[in-house]
Amino acid sequence: MSQLKPRRVIQGLMDILEASPDLEACSVCKEDGETTPGTMYCTICDDVFCDGCLKMHKKMPLLRDHEVIDVRTHSNRKPKASSFMCRIHKDEKVKLFCKDCRMAICTVCCSIKHRKCDDVETIDVMTPLVKKTLINETRTQKNKIKSYNDVISSTNSEIEKLSKNAQVMKDQVQKVCMAATDVLLRKEKELLERIDKLTEKRVEELKAFRKSQEIDLQLHQQRHEFTNKAVEGNCVEDMYGMYGSVGVSRIEDTSEDKTPITSSIIFTHDTDKLLRYVAEVQLGEVRVVQGLSDRTSSPVLLQTLDCSRQGYTDCDLSDVSVMTVDGIKVTTVLDYDRLSVFYTSNKLSFKKCLQLPSALIQIAKLDGAQAAVTLPDTRQIAFIKFDPEPTLLSTVKTKTEYYGLACLNSSQLLAGGIESRASVDILDRKGNVLKSIKTGVIMNPLYIHVMRNNNVVVSEGEVKSLVSVTRDGKTVFTYTPTGIRALTWPRGITTTKKGDILLVDNGSNKVIQLTESGKFVRDILTARDGLFCPGGICLDDDGLLYVSCSESVKVFTFE
Structure with a gap:
């Protein structure tokens, strides 16, 4: 590195800093x-650093010995001068840099250990290059730190989401x-209850039988008493009086069986069979849903979701969007001349329709449970609020017949159509064109979609292509495959949380997955999955994929 700057330069810097609060x-941050x-302030680099960049400065082996001054507390005292001294030859100043060994060396080191090295330069020549390299390195490390912090923050959010989801699933299992x-x-x-009922009935029957037996018993006891008295009294008249009824009594006794009918109440069960049935009971299933990121x-x-209408033989859905309003999942489907809304809560679903002034092509989800819809026939954009029922808030006139629509930010829209002349327009909420891309x-x-990196992806069936451009109009990639992967009529577009692009190809009944840079990954949905004339596509907050087909919306999960 270069030697220490003159003291007067440092003192002049200190005077300036002290003169101004x-x-x-x-x-580095200024770059x-x-x-x-x-x-x-680093006296060698002649640069000012914040606390964060200073840490990076100190981590560099060639910079860690530089003298730094705290510009917040430094008074008029002059800093102690220091020189860049060789670590091996303590009395020698470092004046050279060996590019072969990437080391700052003194002249003694050069003559002894670096005689065979081919490229040796002076410190004064190398210092600007080293400084520029380190500034770029600090910038790179700063970006990496931000990237790691973002990943850690996202992971923390995922952990919190999993914990909350686990409790929800536990509650569901308990229910x-x-x-x-x-x-x-x-x-x-x-x-x-059946045991009690049958037992009570049988007990009542037996009690009634017992009562009749008790009455008969009293009659026989009386007859026995009278008969015995007649015999023991040896009264001829009484004996003949009782004798007349003896034969009749014996006939009555033999003609009726007084024995009660024997019956039991039993409980039959097959414990082994019952346990098998219980073991086969399915309370539910717990599985890992990776989503499209896997x-x-x-x-x-x-x-x-059946979107067909009575009296119509054909129903061509153009787009679909999903949002959650007050805990209710609201699925909005465009059917060219009407807007259908499906409300889903606790697996109960019902539908409501909203008629708009003209044909509807694409819907863009906005902030605050709102959406915007293109009405190209009347050159309008309609703004709708969901509460959760749809309500038409307003419409704005546009100079262009817009079809495609996307939300750029809270106050701006992206729109494109047949009069767009190979561009999409940035509009304000009043329909005014602010810029064209x-x-x-x-x-x-x-069809238009804004990616997580703020690049814009657009599709058009006639040119059979998908294009990604920056907001300045610079092409990022153009996806126009040939052969068996050639697009036939590209339509709806959406992106995953990881940045992958999902593109609907209407003619081949496919949904294609691409990387963020436009590289083919796979056909994630085909006609075998029930797709027929797919158009719009979107992902909800739970990672469910919605694809609007001819007369229905197909909802998929991935595992």
């Missing part, structure tokens, strides 16, 4: 367009178990 901006106040337990308790109650995941059809080969952008 404002600290000079960090030299990134930031104005972070510098707190430390299912309680429902199954209620069935068993009800069956138990029915069996106990490129090996397989689609599973969860639900089909060139889209290359896409002459009439019909």
Whole structure:
């Protein structure tokens, strides 16, 4: 590195800093367009650093011995001068840099250990290059730190989401178990009540029989008493009086069986069979749903929303969007001349329709449970609020017949159509054109999507292409495959949380997955998955994929 700057230069810097309460901006942050106040001054690099950039400065082996001064507390005292001295030859100043060994060396080192090295330069010549390299390195490390912090923050959010989801699933398992337990308790109650009812009936029958037997017993006891008295009294008249009824009594006794009918109430059960049935009871299933981020995941059809209308033989859905309003999932489907809304809560679904002034092509989800819809026939954009029922808030007139629509930010929209002249327009909420973005080969952008990196992707069936451009109109990539992967009529576009692009190809009944840079990954959905004339596509907050087909919306999960 270069030697220590003259003391008067340092003192002049200190005088300037003391004269003004404002600290000079960090030299490294200034390269990134930031104005972070510098707190430390390096006497060798002649630069001001903030605390964060100073840490990076100290981590560099060739810079860690530099003298730094705290510009916040430094008074008029002059800093102690220091020289860049050789670590091996303590009395020698470092004046050279060996490019072969990437080491700062003194002249003694050069003559002894670096005689065979081919490229040796002076420190004064190398210092600007080293400084520039380190500034770039600090910028790179700063970006990596931000990237790692973002990943850690995202991971923390995912952990919190998993914990909350685990509790929700536990509650659901307990509810299912309680429902199954209620069935068993009800069956138990029915069996106990039947035992009580049958037992009570049989007991009443036996009590009635016992009562009749007790009455008959009293009659026989009286007859026995009278008969015995007549015999023992040896009264001829009484004996003949009783004798007349003896034969009749014997006939009555032999003609009727007084023995009660024997019956039992029993409970029969097969414990082994019961246990087998209980073991086969399915309270539910717990599985890992990876979502589309796992490129090996397989689609599973969860639900089909029927959008057909009575009296219509053909129903061509153009787009679909999903949002959650007050805990209710709201699925909005465009059917060219009407807007259909499906409300889903606790697996209960019902539908409501909203008629709009003209044909509807694409819907863009906005902030605050709102959406915007293109009405190209009347050159309008309609704004709709969901509460959760749809309400038309307003419409704005546009100079262009817009078809494609996307939300750029809270106050701006992206729109494109047949009069777009190979560009999409940035509009304000009043429909005014603020700027146009060139889209290359896409002459009439019909479907538009804004990616997480703020690049714009557009598709058009006629040119059979998907194009990604920056907001300045610079082409990022153009996806126009040939052969068996050639597009036939590209339409709806969406992106995953990881940045992968999902493109609907209407003619081949496919949904294609691409990387963020436009590289083919796989066909994630085909006609075998029930796709027929697919158009719009979107992902909800739970990672479910919605694809609008001819007369229905197919809802998929991936596992």
